[in-house]
Amino acid sequence: xxxxxxxxxxxxxxxxxxxxxxxxxxxxxxxxxxxxxxxxxxxxxxxxxxxxxxxxxxxxxxxxxxxxxxxxxxxxxxxxxxxxxxxxxxxxxxxxxxxxxxxxxxxxxxxxxxxxxxxxxxxxxxxxxxxxxxxxxxxxxxxxxxxxxxxxxxxxxxxxxxxxxxxxxxxxxxxxxxxxxxxxxxxxxxxxxxxxxxxxxxxxxxxxxxxxxxxxxxxxxxxxxxxxxxxxxxxxxxxxxxxxxxxxxxxxxxxxxxxxxxxxxxxxxxxxxxxxxxxxxxxxxxxxxxxxxxxxxxxxxxxxxxxxxxxxxxxxxxxxxxxxxxxxxxxxxxxxxxxxxxxxxxxxxxxxxxxxxxxxxxxxxxxxxxxxxxxxxxxxxxxxxxxxxxxxxxxxxxxxxxxxxxxx
Numbered sequence: 001x002x003x004x005x006x007x008x009x010x011x012x013x014x015x016x017x018x019x020x021x022x023x024x025x026x027x028x029x030x031x032x033x034x035x036x037x038x039x040x041x042x043x044x045x046x047x048x049x050x051x052x053x054x055x056x057x058x059x060x061x062x063x064x065x066x067x068x069x070x071x072x073x074x075x076x077x078x079x080x081x082x083x084x085x086x087x088x089x090x091x092x093x094x095x096x097x098x099x100x101x102x103x104x105x106x107x108x109x110x111x112x113x114x115x116x117x118x119x120x121x122x123x124x125x126x127x128x129x130x131x132x133x134x135x136x137x138x139x140x141x142x143x144x145x146x147x148x149x150x151x152x153x154x155x156x157x158x159x160x161x162x163x164x165x166x167x168x169x170x171x172x173x174x175x176x177x178x179x180x181x182x183x184x185x186x187x188x189x190x191x192x193x194x195x196x197x198x199x200x201x202x203x204x205x206x207x208x209x210x211x212x213x214x215x216x217x218x219x220x221x222x223x224x225x226x227x228x229x230x231x232x233x234x235x236x237x238x239x240x241x242x243x244x245x246x247x248x249x250x251x252x253x254x255x256x257x258x259x260x261x262x263x264x265x266x267x268x269x270x271x272x273x274x275x276x277x278x279x280x281x282x283x284x285x286x287x288x289x290x291x292x293x294x295x296x297x298x299x300x301x302x303x304x305x306x307x308x309x310x311x312x313x314x315x316x317x318x319x320x321x322x323x324x325x326x327x328x329x330x331x332x333x334x335x336x337x338x339x340x341x342x343x344x345x346x347x348x349x350x351x352x353x354x355x356x357x358x359x360x361x362x363x364x365x366x367x368x369x370x371x372x373x374x375x376x377x378x379x380x381x382x383x384x385x386x387x388x389x390x391x392x393x394x395x396x397x398x399x400x401x402x403x404x405x406x407x408x
Contacts, residue, residue, distance in 0.1 A: 026395055027121045029059035029112075030066055030128045031084060036209075036312045037128035037152075038066035043207055044127060046073060047388035054392055057119055059112060080115040082108045084132050102131075109135035116145065123399050125391075126176075128152055131168045137175045146402040148395060149176035153309045154189045170194070178398040180391070182206040183310040183331030202397075204390045206310050206335075208319035208382035211292035215321050217371040219299060219364050224257040224278060227357065228298035228322075230291065231313050233264025233283070238304035238327065243272040244350035245304070245357065250277070252354075254361060261286055261294050295320040299367075300360055301342075304353050308332045317342075318378040323370035325356045339366065340373040 026048070030041040038060075049056045060066035062081035070079050083104065113136065116124065123146045126133060140147050149172060173179065173194055179201045181187045187203055190196045219225060227246065233239055239260065246258050257278035260266075263285045266273075273279060282290070301317035303326040310331035317324050318335075324342030326332040338344040345356035360367045 022122075024054040024392075024395060024399065025057065025120055025122045026054045027057040027059060027080075027116060027119070027124045028127055029080075029124065029133075030126065031059070031061050031082065031130040031132040032064075032066070032128060033061055033084070034065035037130075038064070038069065039209055040207070040312065041066055041127040042069040043209070043384045044388065044391065045070065045077070047207075047384035048391060049073070049075060049077065051385065051388045051392060053389070054395065057115075057121065059115065078115075078119060080112060082111055082132070084108075105132070105135040108132060109139050112136050113139045113143070116143070122146065123148060123395050125395070126150065126172070129169055129172050133172055134168050137171060141175060144402075146177050146399050147175060148178045148180065148398050149173065150180045150182070151186060151190060152182060154186055154193060176200075177402055178202065178394065180204060180394060183334050185331040185334065186309045202390075202394045204387055204394075205381055206312055206315050207384045207387045208315040208378045209312060210319050211288055211295055211316060213292050213295035213320040213322075214375065215296075216368075216375065217299065217321050217323070218368050219361070221364075224255045225300065225361050226298040227256060227258045227300050227302050228294060229258070229260045229262070229302055229304070230294060230316075231262045231311075233260070233262050233266060233269075235268075236306045238306050238348070239269060240272060241306075241327075241348065241350050241353055242302055242304040243269060243276065245353035246279075247272075247276060248350060248354040249357060252358075254358065256357075256361070259294060259298055261290070291316070295322060298322070300325060300357065302353070302357065303327065303332060304345075304348070305329055305332065306348060310335060315378070315382055318374040318382065321371045321375045323360055323367055323374060325353065325360065327353065337373065337377070340370065341377050342370050342374065 028041060028045050030037050032038060045056055045058055048054060057078045058070045059080035059082060060070060061084050067081055070077055124140060125148045127150045179190060179196060181201060181203050182205065184203055187201050190201055191198055229239060229242055231237060249256050259280045261282040266283050301322050301324045303311060303314060303324065305327050308330035314324055314335040318341060324336050325345060326336050326342065327345050327348040329348060333344055336342045336344055343356040343359050345352040
């Protein structure tokens with residue numbers, strides 16, 4: 001078959017799927033226990049359901065965050081709840097429970113595939129990988145079921161890898177019929193590190209999480225400028241770099257304060273925190289109300305990361321109209337327009353971060369423009385409705401390509 005004939009066949013199948021005889025039945029799954037993956041999945045499924053172009057189904061871990069969110073939808077959504085383990089994976093007891101939970105992979109796979117068969121699913125979409133996904137990779141392949149995978153991170157971040165996680169992620173990427181990335185940076189990594197063909201990878205933006213803090217901002221000269229570090233405290237996110245930059249700003253006589261909010265081990269930062277004034281620490285898992293309040297009371301979001309695929313924190317800051325300072329790494333430079341929605345630091349060193357923060361503090365006009373620019377960017381680019389339409393188009397493309405492959 002010539003390339004032209006192949007392209008014409010793909011177009012014919014896409015037209016058939018999009019307009020005529022078949023409405024796609026799409027199952028979205030994420031088997032994490034909570035956090036950004038659950039919220040990302042919920043927003044995507046809700047928007048896809050509201051778009052009305054496909055019939056949506058979901059699978060989540062029983063009694064965990066995503067399952068509760070799916071059940072809260074106004075329109076009922078068929079839900080496949082699976083059991084993994086109970087406990088906190090950060091503790092030894094939780095780790096043992098998770099390890100023992102792997103003995104139930106066969107049961108998870110059987111339950112999932114029975115749900116697929118019962119609802120005549122046309123396409124399965126994993127919205128964020130988890131180690132439990134290995135339970136269904138072989139059955140999906142056996143049934144020749146089209147499989148679309150959203151890849152947030154092509155490899156685990158330093159300090160963020162669990163046993164077998166890297167291996168299971170590689171297997172999942174290799175098993176997918178199509179991959180979605182949330183930044184061009186990740187797409188390039190998949191092409192170079194995993195040897196994935198570019199035409200198997202689609203890119204769409206990370207949608208904005210709204211926490212009720214949207215407003216056009218200006219700096220108040222009568223109080224300290226409040227910096228915010230939000231998210232898990234883990235080595236690659238560079239809290240140590242920010243603390244050094246903060247110390248520099250204070251030494252330069254700037255009236256600044258810093259709030260650090262997120263779960264994680266703060267022991268490695270004790271020496272840096274000692275003697276620093278104006279630092280507020282919230283060192284535990286925070287809920288949406290806490291995040292919304294933090295976005296409302298602070299002025300500048302700082303992402304001092306050593307590496308990054310993309311960031312849901314950046315999307316949330318934009319939605320709230322909060323100018324950002326980010327390091328020039330990974331997908332962050334795709335999420336921030338320097339001088340328009342925030343400032344990209346000239347380097348990842350503390351001095352570069354301090355200089356970028358100072359740009360916003362010293363130029364109140366720049367700060368106000370970045371606040372307005374962030375809101376405009378979020379409204380025009382990060383809405384879940386357009387993202388869901390993009391996903392539906394990708395889904396039809398993946399299914400039509402699978403049909404062509406079978407036809408050939």
